[in-house]
Amino acid sequence: MKLSGPLLLVGCGKMGGALLEGWLHRGLEAGEVWIVEPNAAPVQHFLDRGAHHAEGAAELPPEIRPALIVFAVKPQMLAETLPHYRGFAAAGAAVVSIAAGWRIAAFEEVLGAQTPVVRAMPNTPAAVGRGMTVLCANPHCGQSLRDLAGELLSAVGAVAWIDSEALMDAVTAVSGSGPAYVFLLIECLAEAGVEAGLPADLAMQLARVTVAGAGALVDQSADPAATLRKNVTSPGGTTQAALEVLMAEDGLQPLMTKAIAAAAARSRELG
Numbered sequence: 001m002k003l004s005g006p007l008l009l010v011g012c013g014k015m016g017g018a019l020l021e022g023w024l025h026r027g028l029e030a031g032e033v034w035i036v037e038p039n040a041a042p043v044q045h046f047l048d049r050g051a052h053h054a055e056g057a058a059e060l061p062p063e064i065r066p067a068l069i070v071f072a073v074k075p076q077m078l079a080e081t082l083p084h085y086r087g088f089a090a091a092g093a094a095v096v097s098i099a100a101g102w103r104i105a106a107f108e109e110v111l112g113a114q115t116p117v118v119r120a121m122p123n124t125p126a127a128v129g130r131g132m133t134v135l136c137a138n139p140h141c142g143q144s145l146r147d148l149a150g151e152l153l154s155a156v157g158a159v160a161w162i163d164s165e166a167l168m169d170a171v172t173a174v175s176g177s178g179p180a181y182v183f184l185l186i187e188c189l190a191e192a193g194v195e196a197g198l199p200a201d202l203a204m205q206l207a208r209v210t211v212a213g214a215g216a217l218v219d220q221s222a223d224p225a226a227t228l229r230k231n232v233t234s235p236g237g238t239t240q241a242a243l244e245v246l247m248a249e250d251g252l253q254p255l256m257t258k259a260i261a262a263a264a265a266r267s268r269e270l271g
Contacts, residue, residue, distance in 0.1 A: 003032055005067030010036045010081065012043045015098060016072030018127045020046060022155030034060060057084035066093045075099040082110045089115045094141070096149050098122055100172060101270035104138045104165055116140040118149040121168060121176050122156065131157030134171045169271070173263035181259070186211050
């Protein structure tokens, strides 16, 4: 993983830290990275490996010419943060953003209309290298930048590209927010187990391990999810009895469709 200049990582919380850990594991030299964080303590383990630190953009060396700026701050902080990097963009730095809801046009407006911008939507399983990230780019991004952005995000999981940024709201609703739906499924499955008479700790263990195992199975199998579901469903058996409830007209699918629509609508509002 080679860059033509330093990489600025603006924000190094859970997601930014997971990304940086993945990049270093992939061979990025720590000395090429500047972490911009108000407090050095939480990122000290990266500094010990050779990364540099600045409390803010004003504390960066005046001679620095970054090739890439990765914005990993919380979306609500970006409006205040972004203008401080206008000079770097004018000097040729490209931008990768993982800030939810921030459209490419907003970066172009602040940093300059010609700034190459890649917008990425990762999700929290990136923390364990099992994330899903969807990316889109403006027309100023050449293939080399697209390849680099894809390589950077693939360090924490799978990646996919879309041509239309308009799809990012649906992407956010399905994969960006999706882990929360799975965690809720675990909670509900465990609670249902308690209602069926199981001790709470056993019910939670069964729910957690079952969901984790099913996820690993679908990940490793070439069969579609529908086939795996049918493989576990014996005619007239216990699974079929449960699925008749979950797959009813008022079952899981219409509820999930409604939930995704609500999340996508909120993503559009935030954008």
